[in-house]
Each structure stands twice: as C-alpha cells, then as structure tokens.
Amino acid sequence: GMPAPVPQTVAPRRKTRKIKVGSTWVGGDAPISVQTMTTTKTADINSTLQQIAELTAAGCDIVRVACPTQDDADALPAIAAKSQIPVIADIHFQPKYVFAAIDAGCAAVRVNPGNIKKFDDKVGEIAKAAKDAGVSLRIGVNAGSLDPRLYEKYGKPTPEALVESAVWEASLFEEHDFHDFKISVKHNDPVVMIQAYEMLSERGDWPLHLGVTEAGPAFQGTIKSATAFGALLAKGIGDTIRVSLSAPPVEEVKVGTQILQSLNLRPRKLEIVSCPSCGRAQVDVYKLADEVTAGLEGMTVPLRVAVMGCVVNGPGEAREADLGVASGNGKGQIFVKGEVIKTVPESKIVETLIEEAMRIAEEMGEP
Numbered sequence: 001g002m003p004a005p006v007p008q009t010v011a012p013r014r015k016t017r018k019i020k021v022g023s024t025w026v027g028g029d030a031p032i033s034v035q036t037m038t039t040t041k042t043a044d045i046n047s048t049l050q051q052i053a054e055l056t057a058a059g060c061d062i063v064r065v066a067c068p069t070q071d072d073a074d075a076l077p078a079i080a081a082k083s084q085i086p087v088i089a090d091i092h093f094q095p096k097y098v099f100a101a102i103d104a105g106c107a108a109v110r111v112n113p114g115n116i117k118k119f120d121d122k123v124g125e126i127a128k129a130a131k132d133a134g135v136s137l138r139i140g141v142n143a144g145s146l147d148p149r150l151y152e153k154y155g156k157p158t159p160e161a162l163v164e165s166a167v168w169e170a171s172l173f174e175e176h177d178f179h180d181f182k183i184s185v186k187h188n189d190p191v192v193m194i195q196a197y198e199m200l201s202e203r204g205d206w207p208l209h210l211g212v213t214e215a216g217p218a219f220q221g222t223i224k225s226a227t228a229f230g231a232l233l234a235k236g237i238g239d240t241i242r243v244s245l246s247a248p249p250v251e252e253v254k255v256g257t258q259i260l261q262s263l264n265l266r267p268r269k270l271e272i273v274s275c276p277s278c279g280r281a282q283v284d285v286y287k288l289a290d291e292v293t294a295g296l297e298g299m300t301v302p303l304r305v306a307v308m309g310c311v312v313n314g315p316g317e318a319r320e321a322d323l324g325v326a327s328g329n330g331k332g333q334i335f336v337k338g339e340v341i342k343t344v345p346e347s348k349i350v351e352t353l354i355e356e357a358m359r360i361a362e363e364m365g366e367p
C-alpha cells in the first residue's frame, strides 16, 4: 500500500544535543520519550520489577527509581539488569548513592544539586565516574529544593532563579568536560514552568526533560501537565517528558503518551472521535463512546472511530474516520472509509462497530 504520510507537527523540534540513556536516546532527533517513576520501595526488587513491567507494557520508555537508603542502592544492580527499559536512579542528598547507581549499571542518574551539600566539590568525581561508565545524568532543578544561594538572591523560585541554578550546575559539569546530561527546571505552576523552560532553551542545546512538579491529583495534574507541555512542545521545546500525578504511575504514562500523540509527536493509535452530545442527540453518546473505547482498548493500529449522536455532523465525521456511526431514529448508520456499509438497530451499534474495527485493524496489521 501507500506509505503513511508523515504527520504534521505544530513546529519543528528545537535542536538539542543527543545523549544516551541506556539503550535509548534523548534529544536531537530521538523520539520524545515518556518517563515515570516507580512507587514501590526500590529495595523490594520483585515489586519494583513487576511495576516496571506494567509500565513498559503501558508504553513507558524510561523509568526512574528512588534511592533514599543503602538497601535501595543495593537493589539497583538487580533492577538495572532485569528491567526491559532504561533505569534512572533518583538521588537526593547523598552523593555516595550517585556512585552506587553508576556502579550498579543504571542507565542514568538524576542529581539534584540543590540539596547536595558542597555539590561543587563533588562534580569532578561524579563526571569522571559517569563518563567512565557511559552513564548520563539529569540535572534536576526543582522549585521545592532550589539552591539556598539562589533562594536568597531571588526570594522565591522564579523562572530566572530556576534557570540560573540549572545553567550554573551545567557549567560545573562542562568545566570537567562532561556533556552527557539533560536538564529539568520543574515548578508546580505551569506559567513559571513554561517561562523557565523557554528561557533555558535559549541558553544552551541541552536536552530538556519537561515536568510540572507536584501537579496534583489526576484531573488537575493532567490538565496542568497537558497545558504546560503543550505550550512548550508546540514550540519544539522538550525531549523527554514526565507527567507527575498523585495517581498510579501507569496513569502518568497514559497521559504522557496521549499528550505526545495529540501533537503528532508520537504515532497515534486508537482515536475515538466522539461528539459531546447535545439536545439533538438521539442516542446516549457517553455510553456509546465509553463502550466502544472499552471494547477497543489496547489496539495498536492508528484507527479513528467516530461516534456521533445525530445526523448533523454525524455522517461528515463518520466519513472522515476509518469507521464510524451516526445515530438517528433508534438506528445507527455504520460507515467504513466513507461508505455506509449497513444500518443497524441501536442495540447492535457497539458490537457492530467493534466487529468492524477488529476486521479493519487486522487488515492494517494488528497482531
């Protein structure tokens, strides 16, 4: 068949340098990756690996694990060896765990210079160990743990303060001729966060890890992250993303994936084009859309399925999609590639759509 057209993105990707994170790449022309963080105790190797397997299945590209104690550090070699996706150790306070994580075979280490005392003294050693092991780093600046000196200077974590901190920490590594790092400047306020990343992207070609920190429970956090990431990604800023939700990490992966798909930064899979319903609807659109979504969950081909409540926009949207239904008078007109293939009673709409979707998906190469 015809090759699929290259999907349009809003803006060209900003040029950043490419760094290696284990078996994957971040920055440059590497696809924008989705990250999350495990919520298990890292020392509990089996539970952590089990969660990583679930995250991998959900489409997570890179996973980060916390390492607050020696027991957690001791678990890193087994986790790094058995994880299907690159593992990043997340280190605060204790530089000794940075070295432990590098020795453990982690793909990368996230360091937060803001809460490592006398960080400047440790940079040379960290840079050498990381370089020798082929491990990359993330300089993770966070509003909640801004370097006290900058807190004093700016009074609060302003975009300027976050960027100054990041650029200073980057320069320390660069002085040691170490360049394999990405940077994040997270804040819980999307406005501050957007300004910080925009500013930072003007200052260097570091790959950027986007995050709205402490974004909140699922609904609020999803909106905050989608808004902030959307604003930046639409300008070509951002090389890897982490959605932070007070919800299970698999939800973070789903949201992150959906954000990238919405901007054509990752191939779209199943897409339900359903109408919001209105006073004209002649069918329960919410129920229909939910049932079709549930019936087609996990589909890996880019199938657009339109679910429309009436005949106003119904046939038009249904025609644009691979498959669709426009409802009216207790019946559903089923469209495939613009053609009405049959009209079924309302009670048969869901099963007919699912049957047809499966058939088309098989033709498209769904395993």
Ligand code: SF4
Pocket: 275, 276, 277, 278, 279, 280, 281, 282, 308, 309, 310, 311, 312, 313, 314
């Ligand atoms: Fe309303 Fe029909 Fe549009 Fe749905 S398709 S929102 S029911 S006019």
